[in-house]
Structures are given as structure tokens and as C-alpha cells.
Amino acid sequence: MSLLGVLLITFLLIHFVPGDPIDLMLGEQASAVDKEALRKSLGLDQPFFTQFKNYFLGLMQGDLGHSLFSKRPVSQEIIERLPATLELGAVALIFSFLIGVPLGVWAAPRKRKMTRGLSSTLSLVGLAMPSFWLGPILIFIFAVQLEILPVSERGGIANLILPVLTLSSGLIALIYRMTLASVQEVLGEDYVRVALAKGNTPNQVLFKHVLKNALSPILTLLGILLGVLLTGTVIVETIFDWPGLGTLIFESLQRRDFPVIQGSVLFVASTYVLAGIITDFLYVLTQPKLRGGS
Amino acid sequence: MKRKLNYKTLLSIAFLILIVSGSFLFPIFSNDGALDMELSQRLSAPSLEAPFGRDQNGVDVLSQVILGTKTSLTISLGTTLLSVLLGLILGTLSGYFGGITDQIIMRIVDICFSFPGLLLVLTIAAVIQSASIGSLIITLSITGWAGYARLVRGEVQSIKLKDFVQSSKSLGAKNPRLIIFHIWPNIFSPLFVQMTFGFAGVLLAESSLTFLGFGIPPTEPSWGILLSSGRQFLWEAPHISFFPGLFLFLFVLSIFVLGDEMRRRLQGQSSQVI
Numbered sequence: 001m002s003l004l005g006v007l008l009i010t011f012l013l014i015h016f017v018p019g020d021p022i023d024l025m026l027g028e029q030a031s032a033v034d035k036e037a038l039r040k041s042l043g044l045d046q047p048f049f050t051q052f053k054n055y056f057l058g059l060m061q062g063d064l065g066h067s068l069f070s071k072r073p074v075s076q077e078i079i080e081r082l083p084a085t086l087e088l089g090a091v092a093l094i095f096s097f098l099i100g101v102p103l104g105v106w107a108a109p110r111k112r113k114m115t116r117g118l119s120s121t122l123s124l125v126g127l128a129m130p131s132f133w134l135g136p137i138l139i140f141i142f143a144v145q146l147e148i149l150p151v152s153e154r155g156g157i158a159n160l161i162l163p164v165l166t167l168s169s170g171l172i173a174l175i176y177r178m179t180l181a182s183v184q185e186v187l188g189e190d191y192v193r194v195a196l197a198k199g200n201t202p203n204q205v206l207f208k209h210v211l212k213n214a215l216s217p218i219l220t221l222l223g224i225l226l227g228v229l230l231t232g233t234v235i236v237e238t239i240f241d242w243p244g245l246g247t248l249i250f251e252s253l254q255r256r257d258f259p260v261i262q263g264s265v266l267f268v269a270s271t272y273v274l275a276g277i278i279t280d281f282l283y284v285l286t287q288p289k290l291r292g293g294s
Numbered sequence: 295m296k297r298k299l300n301y302k303t304l305l306s307i308a309f310l311i312l313i314v315s316g317s318f319l320f321p322i323f324s325n326d327g328a329l330d331m332e333l334s335q336r337l338s339a340p341s342l343e344a345p346f347g348r349d350q351n352g353v354d355v356l357s358q359v360i361l362g363t364k365t366s367l368t369i370s371l372g373t374t375l376l377s378v379l380l381g382l383i384l385g386t387l388s389g390y391f392g393g394i395t396d397q398i399i400m401r402i403v404d405i406c407f408s409f410p411g412l413l414l415v416l417t418i419a420a421v422i423q424s425a426s427i428g429s430l431i432i433t434l435s436i437t438g439w440a441g442y443a444r445l446v447r448g449e450v451q452s453i454k455l456k457d458f459v460q461s462s463k464s465l466g467a468k469n470p471r472l473i474i475f476h477i478w479p480n481i482f483s484p485l486f487v488q489m490t491f492g493f494a495g496v497l498l499a500e501s502s503l504t505f506l507g508f509g510i511p512p513t514e515p516s517w518g519i520l521l522s523s524g525r526q527f528l529w530e531a532p533h534i535s536f537f538p539g540l541f542l543f544l545f546v547l548s549i550f551v552l553g554d555e556m557r558r559r560l561q562g563q564s565s566q567v568i
Contacts, residue, residue, distance in 0.1 A: 005405035128547035133539030231411030253420035
């Protein structure tokens with residue numbers, strides 16, 4: 001249902017652009033013959049519903065149309081760019097979890113004002129940090145001044161460090177806050193007090209009783225994280241010249257390459273929606289309480 | 295229970311007052327030449343005369359940062375108010391009347407939420423390409439209202455069943471009266487807290503759009519433009535992107551800190567993710 005909506009919106013968006021898309025693509029000076037030829041070849045001379053039907057039928061067969069710029073199939077463009085984005089996204093996500101979760105677990109039982117205040121401020125700092133500021137600063141420090149890391153483009157592990165750091169600052173902060181809230185909530189439960197009263201050390205209780213129950217709500221965050229990640233890649237990939245989906249979207253937006261915009265936006269949004277569904281499913285699986293109904 | 299303001303909150307308030315009043319007072323006190331190009335001094339480093347240095351056209355970065363604040367503020371305030379208004383009305387309709395109205399509105403909200411983050415806004419902004427402050431406000435509000443609508447709907451649904459609303463209803467109060475005098479005052483505080491965070495979010499979103507070249511036209515002084523042009527001159531003149539970014543960051547951070555504090559005071563919640 002949502003997917004159909006997404007499809008309709010992306011389609012409408014590009015077809016009801018103020019002004020003629022053909023004019024935008026070819027420029028005002030193009031000859032009438034050229035315009036007509038392009039209009040025909042894109043099927044834009046047909047009525048709206050026929051266009052939508054054709055696009056939908058093509059989509060069912062995995063055909064997203066052809067790029068106006070490179071003339072290659074959109075699906076091929078997306079598949080080519082996908083590995084780079086997956087690499088960057090996966091590394092950033094894993095890195096953020098590896099930092100964010102332990103930090104949250106560590107901070108949760110600590111009630112000292114210093115720790116509490118400092119960590120909450122730091123997490124707000126992470127959230128407020130614009131990636132298009134952090135990225136250039138990191139480039140300036142590590143690539144321009146110290147010359148220990150490459151500036152941009154895809155390559156070895158060294159090339160990954162700066163984009164991953166840039167992309168992770170917000171993610172780490174989100175994961176940290178969620179973990180903190182979740183662990184703190186569980187720490188207040190009766191069974192934790194019972195376990196402590198039975199003579200377990202706080203660490204035993206933390207690892208045996210608390211974590212098991214506290215970590216599954218973090219799963220629900222995955223949807224939000226993916227949203228942050230997918231938007232983040234457009235900016236971060238642009239800053240670091242990373243040849244992924246983000247730069248594909250950016251470039252085609254600049255060139256007004258409508259089939260590619262449509263295809264890649266549709267692709268990213270569907271991934272996002274599917275991830276949301278899977279997250280919900282996983283959450284129900286990990287929460288026996290929610291399973292009862294069916 | 296009254297809590298004392300901590301230094302973080304005070305610092306944030308001070309920064310916000312400084313920057314907001316600065317952006318409005320600056321045009322009065324400065325001479326007209328604040329944005330003049332001094333091509334002989336292009337890319338020059340921070341100095342006494344130009345504390346934040348000059349950009350690739352020799353324009354003083356400090357003046358641009360201060361004037362850019364006003365642009366960003368206008369857009370963020372406009373977007374937040376428009377989104378809240380739309381969200382409040384549609385969310386109330388949805389939560390109060392339920393049924394088919396609710397179904398339709400919530401489907402639209404779902405669709406808005408199926409685009410990750412900025413993607414939809416980015417696409418619309420790039421496709422429309424008539425970037426003025428007004429069109430940017432509308433573009434950002436197209437997806438912005440959905441979050442508020444969802445929040446308002448949930449609150450309205452729970453409040454309309456409360457005893458004070460029901461008893462007023464049984465005394466003969468009509469729907470508009472119930473909504474305006476009994477329900478709305480009670481959703482004000484969560485809405486206000488979300489507004490603070492939404493405002494900061496718009497601030498970041500607007501700068502991101504402008505940074506990518508789909509936001510405010512480069513002729514207006516703005517943080518996003520400085521940041522994107524600064525990127526090209528990172529080697530020779532890192533100050534062009536450093537200062538506007540720092541201001542954007544501190545601005546957003548101060549609002550976050552205030553929002554957090556407000557959440558604690560208004561709702562008694564100490565921690566919540568965004």
C-alpha cells in the first residue's frame with residue numbers, strides 16, 4: 001500500500017513539474033523536431049494513465065526505463081552504484097552500533113551528575129553536527145594538514161575512515177540515547193531488584209538479566225537509523241566523491257535525468273519501507289508478549 | 295517542583311539571543327558595504343578587519359554568516375509554523391472523528407513517512423527549481439506536517455476519552471468547543487516540545503538542501519551557500535566553511551539543549567530519543 005503510494009508520488013512529481021520536462025531536458029533553444037522526437041521516444045505524448053500503466057508494467061518486469069544522460073537502463077545504473085553505498089552504509093551502521101550500544105550500557109547505571117550531564121550533552125552534539133560541516137573539517141584535518149588519510153573516492157580501508165566517521169556521528173548519538181533509555185527502563189523493573197537482592201553482583205545482573213530485555217527495543221530504531229543513513233549518504237557521498245547511490249541521485253537531480261531520479265528514489269524508498277516491515281517483524285519475534293494474539 | 299536553570303541551558307539561551315538579535319540589529323549598525331566584493335582580498339584569512347576572513351569573491355564571511363542567520367530563521371520559522379498548523383488541523387480531524395477521515399489522512403501520513411529523511415524534499419526542491427524562500431517553506435512543509443499530525447492524532451485520541459471532555463460533552467458542548475477549549479490546551483506541551491526539535495531539524499534540512507545546490511539561490515547570503523563554496527576552497531581557505539558551519543552547529547545544538555530541558559520540565563521525562 002505504502003509502496004504504491006510512493007510509486008504514485010514519484011511518478012506524479014516528475015510528470016506534473018511546472019513547465020515542460022522536455023524543455024527542461026533539452027533547453028529552450030532546441031528545435032521543435034528534436035523535442036517531438038524525444039517526447040515520442042519517452043512516451044510522453046501518450047495520455048497520463050497510459051504512461052502510468054506502461055511504467056507500472058515495466059516496473060513489474062524490473063524495467064525502470066533508460067537514463068536520459070547515459071542512455072543505459074536505470075536498473076543497471078542502480079545496481080552498479082549499490083555496492084559502494086552498501087559498503088559505506090553497512091560499515092557505518094556496524095561501527096555506530098559497536099560504539100553506541102556499549103556507551104549506552106555503560107552510562108545507564110551511572111547516576112553521577114558529571115557522567116550524566118557530559119554524556120547527554122555529547123549525544124546532543126552528535127545529533128546537531130551537520131555532516132556537511134564535519135566532513136570538510138575531517139578532510140581538512142586528516143587529509144590536508146596531517147596528510148595521513150586520502151581525501152576522497154572509493155578504495156581501501158583508509159578511504160572508508162573519513163566518510164564512515166562523518167556518517168556515524170548522528171547514528172552513534174541516536175543509538176546511544178536509545179540504549180541508555182532502554183537500559184534505564186529495564187533497570188527499574190522489579191525482577192532486576194530481585195536479582196540484585198538475591199546477591200548477584202550488579203555486573204552479573206546487567207549482563208544476564210538487563211541486556212536481554214533492553215536490547216530488543218533498540219531494534220525499533222533501525223527504521224529511523226536507516227532513514228538517517230540513506231539521507232546521510234546523499235550528502236556524505238557528495239562530499240567524499242563516493243560513487244554510490246547518493247551521488248547517483250545527486251548527479252541525476254542536477255542533470256534533471258528524470259528516469260534515473262524516479263528509479264533511484266523509488267528504489268531507496270522501497271528499501272526503506274521493506275526495512276520497516278522487517279524491523280516490525282523482528283521486534284514481534286523478540287517480544288514474546290506481542291506474539292500472543294495470533 | 296522548580297528546577298534551577300543549569301549552565302548549559304543558560305548558555306544556549308544566551309547564544310540564541312545573541313545570534314537572533316545580531317541578525318536583526320546588524321543591518322542597522324553596519325554600513326551598506328558589508329557585502330561588497332573586495333576582489334583583491336579574495337580568500338584572505340581571518341584578520342582584524344574581517345574576523346572570519348573573506349570568501350572567493352572577497353566578501354566578508356562574518357557579514358554573510360550574520361545575514362544568513364536571518365534567511366535560515368525565516369525559513370525554519372515559516373516551515374515550522376506551517377507544518378504545525380497543518381499537522382494540528384489534520385491530526386485533530388483524524389484523531390477526533392476517526393473513521394474514513396482518519397483512514398485517508400493516516401494513509402497520506404504513511405506515504406510521507408515512507409520516504410527516508412530528506413529524500414522527498416530533496417527531489418521536490420530539485421524538480422521545482424524555483425527556489426525562493428516561500429517555495430522552500432512550502433516544500434519543506436510538504437513532508438514536515440506528517441510528524442505533527444501523527445503526534446496530535448495520538449494525543450487527541452487519548453484526551454477525547456478523558457472524563458473532563460466527556461462530561462463537558464454530556465453538558466451539551468459542541469465539537470468545536472470541545473476541541474478548542476478542552477483538547478487543544480492539553481496537547482500544547484508535547485506539541486511545543488516536538489516543535490523545538492522540528493525547528494532544529496528544518497534548520498539542518500534547509501542548509502543541507504542549499505549545500506547540495508537545491509535550496510536558496512546563491513545570491514542570498516546563507517550558511518548553506520558558504521559551506522558549499524567553502525568546500526571548493528578547503529585547501530586555501532578553510533575559514534569559509536568553518537565559521538558558518540560552526541554557527542549552524544551551535545544554533546542547532548542550543549535548540550536541542552533547550553528542547554531537552556523543556557521536555558524535562560513540561561513532561562517530566564528525562565530521556566527520550568529525539
